[in-house]
Amino acid sequence: MTTATTSLTSSDVAACCSPLTGGVLDTTAAERLAAVFKALADPARVKLVSLIAAAEGGEACICDLTEPLGLSQPTVSHHMKLLVESGLVTREQRGKWAYYRVNPEALDRLAAAVSTQSKYIN
Amino acid sequence: MTTATTSLTSSDVAACCSPLTGGVLDTTAAERLAAVFKALADPARVKLVSLIAAAEGGEACICDLTEPLGLSQPTVSHHMKLLVESGLVTREQRGKWAYYRVNPEALDRLAAAVSTQSKYIN
Numbered sequence: 284m285t286t287a288t289t290s291l292t293s294s295d296v297a298a299c300c301s302p303l304t305g306g307v308l309d310t311t312a313a314e315r316l317a318a319v320f321k322a323l324a325d326p327a328r329v330k331l332v333s334l335i336a337a338a339e340g341g342e343a344c345i346c347d348l349t350e351p352l353g354l355s356q357p358t359v360s361h362h363m364k365l366l367v368e369s370g371l372v373t374r375e376q377r378g379k380w381a382y383y384r385v386n387p388e389a390l391d392r393l394a395a396a397v398s399t400q401s402k403y404i405n
Numbered sequence: 406m407t408t409a410t411t412s413l414t415s416s417d418v419a420a421c422c423s424p425l426t427g428g429v430l431d432t433t434a435a436e437r438l439a440a441v442f443k444a445l446a447d448p449a450r451v452k453l454v455s456l457i458a459a460a461e462g463g464e465a466c467i468c469d470l471t472e473p474l475g476l477s478q479p480t481v482s483h484h485m486k487l488l489v490e491s492g493l494v495t496r497e498q499r500g501k502w503a504y505y506r507v508n509p510e511a512l513d514r515l516a517a518a519v520s521t522q523s524k525y526i527n
Contacts, residue, residue, distance in 0.1 A: 303445075303451065303454055303455055303458070303512065304454065304455065304458035304459075304507055304509075304512065305455075305458075306455065306459055307452075307455050307456055307459045307473070308451060308452055308455040310448065310452070313448040313449075313451040313452040313455070314448045316445070316448075316451050317445065317446055317447050317448040317450070317451045320442045320443075320445040320446040320451070321442075321446035321447075323425075323438070323439065323442040323446075324439055324442040324443035324445075324446040325439050325443075326432065326435040326436045326438075326439040327435075328439070329425065329430060329435040329438050329439045329442070330429075330430055330432070330435040332425055332426065333425055333426065333427075333428065333429050333430040333435070334429055336425070336426035336427075336521075337426075337428055337429045351429070385426055385521070387426075387521040390425065390426065390519055390520065390521050391519075391520055391521055391522065393519050394516040394517070394519040394520035394521075395516070397512055397513075397515050397516040397519060398512065398513055398516035399458075399507070399509040399512050399513055399516075400513065
């Protein structure tokens with residue numbers, strides 16, 4: 284069973300990530316890990332994560348994010364969709380706007396997978 | 406001064422990486438971090454890092470890497486070039502072959518930048 288590198292299901296995100304330097308990764312584990320890295324492989328998405336994390340209450344809506352990025356709302360929405368699919372960011376619809384939060388567990392799992400000192404926390 | 410996202414200089418790698426959730430990143434910091442993530446945003450490169458880290462003595466040459474990947478030597482060489490440029494892997498030419506090692510400091514700096522618990526270690 285192969286996992287698409289561009290779209291993760293919730294179970295993939297839960298399973299992510301095997302440690303990068305803790306033994307030879309099989310193809311599925313490599314694809315899962317690469318998909319999460321891909322979500323962060325764009326300066327706009329990196330900046331979006333930092334903006335959301337720094338926002339008041341740790342929460343931001345698209346309306347807060349377009350101006351600091353200098354990008355259109357559809358472009359920001361596209362980047363946010365990729366971040367939500369990766370599991371690194373969560374989305375909650377409230378009325379007209381969607382509100383986003385960083386998922387600290389997902390970031391910490393990714394950090395543990397990258398660290399050469401981490402234990403296997405899959 | 407803008408840093409290209411596809412090619413980092415050694416000073417960029419040394420400067421990488423500002424914490425993702427430690428405050429709003431400026432454009433240069435976001436580009437540096439995204440460039441390192443991009444180096445790992447491919448299942449073949451993720452697998453290569455895990456193969457090198459797991460190799461005897463923590464070292465592997467291209468000749469050790471083509472068969473487990475099932476890719477041609479030019480393709481593997483291309484992936485290795487991107488990993489070396491990112492600073493995540495080091496390369497040493499010895500006679501006919503180039504030998505590669507994972508750079509644990511670079512991986513640990515990246516892990517610290519991703520972790521929501523890390524201190525600022527730029």
